[in-house]
Amino acid sequence: MKKGKVIKSTGKWYIIELEDGKIINAGIRGKIRLKGIKSTNPVAAGDEVMITENEDGTGMISEILPRKNYIVRKSINLSKQTHILAANVDRAYLLVTLVAPETHLAFIDRFLVAAEAYRIPVTLLFNKMDVYMDEHLPIVENVMELYEEIGYPCEKISALNKTNIDFLRDEIKDKQVMIAGHSGTGKSTLINALDNQLNIKTAEISIHHLQGQHTTTFAEMHKLQTGGYIIDTPGIRAFGVIDLDKKVMSHYFPEMRALLNQCKYHNCQHINEPHCVIKDAVENGEIESTRYKTYLDLMNEDQSQTYR
Structure with a gap:
């Protein structure tokens, strides 16, 4: 053996x-x-x-062998089954693009919730900084600020121009990390930029849908010359969360987790209970309303149904 x-x-x-x-x-x-x-x-x-x-x-x-962790999403075609994206992940990097294709905040939140549930730290990489017009830049800053305040590291990069990617080689050395995002956000381009011996196929953005064409159908792990492994996952259109206990859903939102013991009722679900610190924090802007909306959507959705 x-x-x-x-x-x-x-x-x-x-x-x-x-x-x-x-x-x-x-x-x-x-x-x-x-x-x-x-x-x-x-x-x-x-x-x-x-x-x-x-x-x-x-x-x-x-x-x-026993897994340190893994990250799953709902299987697209089989409602009650999961699809394991990657196992034994030291850190996940989520590629975010605001145009061509647009990464919605709800998608980011769902990915972060799944990663929190399996104790996988996440860095958000805002890619394609080379293609943004001046009016896009404040939006990037606002979104970065939202997630940095919660505690998620954010970096602006251009995989195509190899701008601000050197820190990744240092972080990945001796680790096993995962890279995720919608099709077309530049995952394969980034991995190629980190190691010139790799020549992973990349695809053009579909002008018709402004979405990427799927080039990776199964997750694949690449060994970098500088050390460490990157797991390249298939482009994800929607992130269906599965097998998470709704009673502790708020624990997967770090900004909620910090306030949980202050609610009047120990089993508060933060939806319509009185004297709820979480709802107060949303009202006074301490917790972002978009994050709270994702929380409510996760609490209300039937996890056994397919999510698109």
């Missing part, structure tokens, strides 16, 4: 990097599929696995 890291899942086969650096293709024993969460992909990029090597040079995954 050998230990390895899952570099890529293609649905039936997995590309595994063994501890000695050797890369092999491996299948999976059927029984692993039955364990734990109902997921469309029981093994994800970033997973550590035990492998039996076959004589033909392929392998068979016999065990998934």
Whole structure:
């Protein structure tokens, strides 16, 4: 038996990097599929696995080692199943673009909630600073300020021009990080910019929809020459949150978490209870109304339904 890291899942086969650096293709024993969460992909990029090597040079995954964490979203087609985006993530980077395509605040919030639930720190990368007109710049500043005040690091970058990306190489060294965002926000461009030996396919923005064309269909992990791994996830159009206990949903909003013990009722849901500190904080501007709206949407939605 050998230990390895899952570099890529293609649905039936997995590309595994063994501890000695050797890369092999491996299948999976059927029984692993039955364990734990109902997921469309029981093994994800970033997973550590035990492998039996076959004589033909392929392998068979016999065990998934315990995960430090993972991040999931609702499966697009199967309402009650989850899709694991990545496992064993030290930090997630969410690429945000205000135009072509536009990243909505609700999408950012949903991603942050999922990351909070699985204790994954997030940095927001505001990409395509090279294409913004003067009128866009105050909007970028306002959105950055909103999330920095809550405690999320924000950086302005241009993946295309390789502007302000050097800090990422230092942060990723010796880590396993994940990069996420809508299709077309520049994930593949950024990874290529961080390592000139990688040549990940990038796609043009669709003028018709001002959305990116999907180029990554399965998450794939890339090893950087400067050290560390980046998990490149497929472009996400909508982020369906699943399997989160609504009774503690407010814990996944750091600005709410800081005030929770001040509500009159210990089981306050912060919707229509009297003497609610959270609602007061929204009214006086301490908590951003857009964040509170996302909270209400998550509290009111049926997690078993598909989210688009």
